[in-house]
Amino acid sequence: MKLVVKRFLREGPAVAGLAVLIIVIGAAIIGPLVDPFSPIAISHALLGNPLAPSPAHPFGTDLLGRDELARALVGARVSLTIGFTAMVVGIVFGTLYGAISGAAGGVVDALMMRVVDALLSFPSFFLIITVEALTDHFTLAVVVLVIGMLSWMGVARLVRGEILSVRERDFVEAARALGVGPVRLLFRHLIPNAFAPVVVAATLAVGDNILTEAGLSFLGLGVQVPTPSWGNMLQDALLPAAQSAPWLILVPGLLIVVTLLAFNVVGEGIRIAFDRSISQSAAPAASSAAEEAAA
């Protein structure tokens, strides 16, 4: 693991990306606490009259007189939280699903993968509306769940692929022969081999989820007012009033672009860092299986 970290730190862009993420996440956590302006307090005097960025309002104000920086900070919190949580939902579910499918093999595997195919062909948009309509309160939890459930399929396929490639290996045969139970086999030996690609997928997933949330919120199906998210802050961009206030479009958009770029380079960095060490990790897995047997 230390090797991996070292390799990661050698990738310039990845480190830069990580730095950006730290800044963004840090701002998201601390920002709203120190910002004097409220992201939801409207100003009657400024209704429909957005102010350009100035020292008083570094990001300007929006159409309801709200401070755009405050909104961006809270929006960062919201978007990032959704991105992360949805990622956890998707990754956990996807990993388990893919692992079980890969380990089980045969008919079970075929059936489970068919379901994945079916879901991938499904118009996700309709799913979102249905889920949204079925719940009473369209809360953040629902948004997270919906986005998470739209993203697990890729991970499932990935994990299944990894499991399949490892399943027939000697050390697994050995472990089975030694009577290691299927659950133990799954969690101790098979899944860890998928660790690297899953971590990469997880990193990229956060970025993708933020993008999905932005799209949903832009259409009005995501985070509801007055809670700002980078996505729903872009809703105002459709109004002609926004044309004379380009910061309304630029701020949330650029934040999304920069954050996503950061997630992508970090993900790529992780992938490279793991790349050359994967061939070495098979040995440790095999030796741990032997340890198990000896115990």
Added chain:
Amino acid sequence: MTTYIVRRVLGAIPLLLVITLISYALMGLAPGGPTALLTREAHAMTPAAREQMLAMLGLNRPWYVQYFYWLSALVLHGNLGTSYVDGRPVLEKILEKLPITVELLGLSQLLTLAIAIPVGVRSAVRRNSLFDHAATVVAFATYGIPVFWLGLMMIDLFALHLHWFPASGYASLGHAHDPLDHLRHLILPAVTLSIVSLAGWIRYQRGAMLNVLDEPYVRTARSKGLSERVVIYRHALRNALIPTLTLLGLTLPALVGGAYFLEYVFSIPGMGYLYLTAVFERDYPTVMGITLLTAVLVVLGNLLADIAYAVADPRVRYD
């Protein structure tokens, strides 16, 4: 090969059934019926009257009953049904909007490939050069751009400020069948989509080219004394293009879903717009028609990609 194709097609049928069944089930669960579309400005229409209209259209039957009727109409008569909104055949509505989306996405794909292929190839050939790094940076940067945001920015800059292109729509007044006019309208959205899709294709092409360059026969060609240029363009490139072109097959389903964000922002009445409106209006036959079409295209796309791969690479065998 034929048996393989037949097997794949047959195997896809249960998949399609499952998809359509789930779709209908979801609609049964989803609250809000097509009555909304009947009442948009009909403020005096009582709920009782709306119920009556539902009954008349056969919409108050349970979803599995409706599914059965829809399925039988499809299987026995090849009929996709008629839209609840205007009673027109779903197929007709789809065929009306499909060419528009195909034009848009086709144009965009063309632009994407026109850039991605040369850039990807060059990046691979000159691996780790400044060009390669720059291309990688660009790829990463563009990957994270929300397509609707970029669209808005493009409209703002090129249409509203520079007046180079129309801000939205598909055709100017009185130019309904003018392909040049269509081009004018589609350039901004096509370029927008292109920019956002570049990253994946560049990386993919680069990876494919790298793989080919590592192949033994390339080394053989080099050792035979052939110039680098010939090695690359005559031998390696052709094989490096194959994966990219087969990937095209997988983009087929996008034709149907349309890029609805794009169509929404640019007000282009294509498939995405049709689908979005149908879902919001609960126009189930249209939704089902498009869902079915998407599913069919996914299956077809996958199949075509696999076939193309097999045709191009004689080492691949299916039986």
Added chain:
Amino acid sequence: MLLVVFALAGTAGCSSAQAHLPADTLVALEAGDAPTLSPLYSTNYYSTVYENLVMDPLVNVGGHFQPIPWLATSWSSGPAHLHWTVHLRRGVTFSDGAPFTSKDVVFSYDTYLNPKVGFPYQGQFAYIKKVTALGPYTVRFDLSQTNALFVAEGLNLPILPQHILGKIPPAQMHSSGFGEHPVGTGPYTLVRWRHDDELIFQRNPHWWHGLPRIPRIEIRVVLNSQSESEAMENGNADFYDGIPTSSYALLRGDDPNLTYVHLPDLYSVFLETNDALPGLRDVRVRQAMIYGWDREALVKGLLHGDAIVATGIVPHGLPEWYDPNVKRYPYDPAKARALLEAAGWRMGSGGVRERDGKPLRFTLLMPNAGAAAADLGADYQADMRAIGIAIDVKMLDYATFIEDLDKSDFQIAYTGWGGTTDPDEFTFLDSSQFPPTGNNAGHYVNHAVDRVLRAGLRELNPVKRKALYDRMQVLTAEDPPVIWAYDVYYRAAFSKRVEFNGAHLLPDQYIWNNVWDWSLRP
């Protein structure tokens, strides 16, 4: 290389942007298309516009929204107003040459009222019991009860061609294809229709009223106000029907090449309250919710002054009925707080009032109507918080929203009314009209209002009727059924070459009523 392509395509297009408008065609812009042009099934605003170009009613809408003879030349009734005799115009033909006679009228009304056909407003006209032909140009209507709206609305339905639709079984009317190829006695005929794109109309040379002055009308459906604004600015269109608030700011009314129309409209926006809920049943709470909302600031700021703060149910756009002498609600948060205190809602923790341990908290349901609606919701939320009421905004897609509204499954809902030219609000406010019978989804109960509404429906004397609806406005201002926001404006723009009589212009679809009298300057 890409830039070259870009630039080329751009310049190639620039020249076509200044396309000349054809000398014989009025090019109009509409923001939406009609799903169908069959009056039997259309409930969409645009359907009405397009249908009225092709079909005529017996009685049309004239200046000041007064009924004027159209296919009917005169009408009279007995003292109880239950039996009406309507005389029809002679010498009228449908656009295909077939003569218009009483059989078309009888057929039309029989079809409209036939439950098997499924005309959405059938319930609204159920009081028309029987329609009989007394001769080729005389028709008799028998009503089951007196109805003040019979002439203005009942006789305003487009007349359908019996010779075309007569053979179709009622249950199959929906798929008859008439909605794609409507035929009527109107000033224009539909020549071509590309959905969500354009409709082309040609003048009817046999129109009974005379030859329409403009030979062709081309209606372009433009789904995005941006394109419409550009089209008008570039001289590519003659008539922009219904400019939305969002793009009027762009047009700004200062283009010397355009003639602007700016009229108070028939629509208003408000928040409907579900008065069945304990908190909202108390009139003081509802009054506080209006006093505490700075609607002036909202209209001035968010809408750029392009709306009128609403004072009651009847919009400013109906000046013949609008009564300004009602209780007003100027922005007064202090008064709002006092009312809430008097109603027993004391300020609790977190700035939200409570009573008996229950917080004064409501969910505001909104249809997914875009950023403008979201901004209004956020504005209302903020103003309410200032007086101690917590509002949660919930956005739903339109279909679900309507369903919840129908089932009265809401607390406060962002909605609106309008479009009718009569102040009658029976189905919305009468206590007998809870859903599904009627549209009183807000469960408003006020028996004094009930009495006035029921009397108003039966009163045909115009003076007495006006007094009744004045009383209705006074009563509902005291006991608000909804939280009024604003009355909207109707805006339109004409290119300079369109000549029309601006004296009696009416908003919305009624602006088209005199299209046969417009002309195009060469």
